[in-house]
Structure formats: C-alpha cells, structure tokens
Amino acid sequence: MVMRREKRYEEYAWVLDFIVRGTPRSKSRIRGRPFAQVIGENFFTLLEVSVREGVILSVFERVFVGKDNREKIDHILGRIGYKDLTFSAKVELPRVIEYIILHREREFVDFFNKAHPITPRMHSLELLPGIGKKYMWAIINEREKKPFESLKDVQERTGIPSPVKLLAKRIIEELMGESKYYLFVRMP
Known part of the structure; x- marks a missing residue:
C-alpha cells in the first residue's frame, strides 16, 4: 500500500517581493514578465507567482492564489525554497510572518x-x-x-x-x- 500525502493548497498569500521584469527561479522560460514571491497564509508555503499584465503588487499585500477567479495573479509558477528568495523577500519575511501570526x-x-x-x-x-x-x-x-x-x-x-x-x-x-x-x- 502506497501512502500519499494529502495535497494542500493555499487560498491566500502575502507578497514578499514584486519583480516587474525578471527571471523567476522556478521557471526560466518565463522571462521579462512580472512575477512575485509570496508566502501562503495557511501553510506558510513559499511560492513564485506570475502576475497579470498591468497589475502592480506591493509588499504586505494579501492576494488570492486559490483555484478560481484570481484577480491579480495569472498563475502559480511553483514552490520555492528559502534559498531561492530574493534579498528583499528575505528581509521582509520575518515581518510578514509576524503579521500572519497576528492575523x-x-x-x-x-x-x-x-x-x-x-x-x-x-x-x-x-x-x-x-x-x-x-x-x-x-x-x-x-x-x-x-x-x-x-x-x-x-x-x-x-x-x-x-x-x-x-x-x-x-x-x-x-x-x-x-x-x-x-x-x-x-x-x-
């Protein structure tokens, strides 16, 4: 019998860093498009997300990353590790986590x-x-x-x-x- 881990998905995430133009660490094929590094609200999952054209995110902003009707997020690029975070994201991480804890x-x-x-x-x-x-x-x-x-x-x-x-x-x-x-x- 094979034991499978239950898949858990984040519904909301908090923005750690917003990059207007760059190369995400998780997907090198998406170059020059806006993306963000976020942390999930429920399971503290670190994610890179592709941001819709024309949308500008700010640090500490709470965004919907669930399955349906994402206003600001185009799609999830993937999970990332702590070492993949940008310098700015690492600096903001403790404050954002404290804010999530209080939330x-x-x-x-x-x-x-x-x-x-x-x-x-x-x-x-x-x-x-x-x-x-x-x-x-x-x-x-x-x-x-x-x-x-x-x-x-x-x-x-x-x-x-x-x-x-x-x-x-x-x-x-x-x-x-x-x-x-x-x-x-x-x-x-």
Missing part, C-alpha cells in the same frame, strides 16, 4: 493551549527558540489553571519575552529546512 492569532493561541510532547523527553513547546524546560513548565502550569486567550495573555502569564517573535523564528527555521519536526510549515 491568525487564535490558531497560535490554540497551539500554546494544546501543545503536547513529541517524545518522552521532548515537548513541542521546546521546539520554539528560547523555550526551555523552565518556560515550557510555566506554559503548561498556566494553561492548566486557565486556557490562554491571546498571545499577549501568554506573554503576561508566563514571562515569555515575545511569543510572536518566537513563533516567527520557528517558522523561518522550518522554511530554511533546518528542522527535524515541522509544527507550522508544510513539509518540503
């Missing part, structure tokens, strides 16, 4: 409320940069008292400096492919 705050609060051990010696909370045993136990003890209601609540009750920045760092690590476990990003 989907409820889901990330649920992560803190429902995170579980991965192995008998490692908890999924410990995969976040800066979270060791001390903060892990602070999170677990506080969520047993009362579930967290917001990321600010996580910060105030546990003393974690900035949950949004920690989550963003973890997502970037996963995008770079430096991770054994994937919590937020679709596996390559």
Whole structure:
C-alpha cells in the first residue's frame, strides 16, 4: 500500500517581493514578465507567482492564489525554497510572518493551549527558540489553571519575552529546512 500525502493548497498569500521584469527561479522560460514571491497564509508555503499584465503588487499585500477567479495573479509558477528568495523577500519575511501570526492569532493561541510532547523527553513547546524546560513548565502550569486567550495573555502569564517573535523564528527555521519536526510549515 502506497501512502500519499494529502495535497494542500493555499487560498491566500502575502507578497514578499514584486519583480516587474525578471527571471523567476522556478521557471526560466518565463522571462521579462512580472512575477512575485509570496508566502501562503495557511501553510506558510513559499511560492513564485506570475502576475497579470498591468497589475502592480506591493509588499504586505494579501492576494488570492486559490483555484478560481484570481484577480491579480495569472498563475502559480511553483514552490520555492528559502534559498531561492530574493534579498528583499528575505528581509521582509520575518515581518510578514509576524503579521500572519497576528492575523491568525487564535490558531497560535490554540497551539500554546494544546501543545503536547513529541517524545518522552521532548515537548513541542521546546521546539520554539528560547523555550526551555523552565518556560515550557510555566506554559503548561498556566494553561492548566486557565486556557490562554491571546498571545499577549501568554506573554503576561508566563514571562515569555515575545511569543510572536518566537513563533516567527520557528517558522523561518522550518522554511530554511533546518528542522527535524515541522509544527507550522508544510513539509518540503
């Protein structure tokens, strides 16, 4: 029996960089046409997309990349890796990810409320940069008292400096492919 991974598609993406004329890394046959590097909103998939003629995108713009009736995007050129991002896209990536985290705050609060051990010696909370045993136990003890209601609540009750920045760092690590476990990003 062959196990197949379920295909997941992004519906919306956030623009990291817009190139008016250039050669995308994913498709060398499309030269001189406008394209953009974007990050998916749900699975943090890095994509290159061909932009419709006459459309100008701005960084931080949310665009529809789903299957039907794309207004600004002509078609998806393909998935790309972190190393394929332009310098500008790499610079904007942390800010855009932080913005997506705040946009989907409820889901990330649920992560803190429902995170579980991965192995008998490692908890999924410990995969976040800066979270060791001390903060892990602070999170677990506080969520047993009362579930967290917001990321600010996580910060105030546990003393974690900035949950949004920690989550963003973890997502970037996963995008770079430096991770054994994937919590937020679709596996390559």
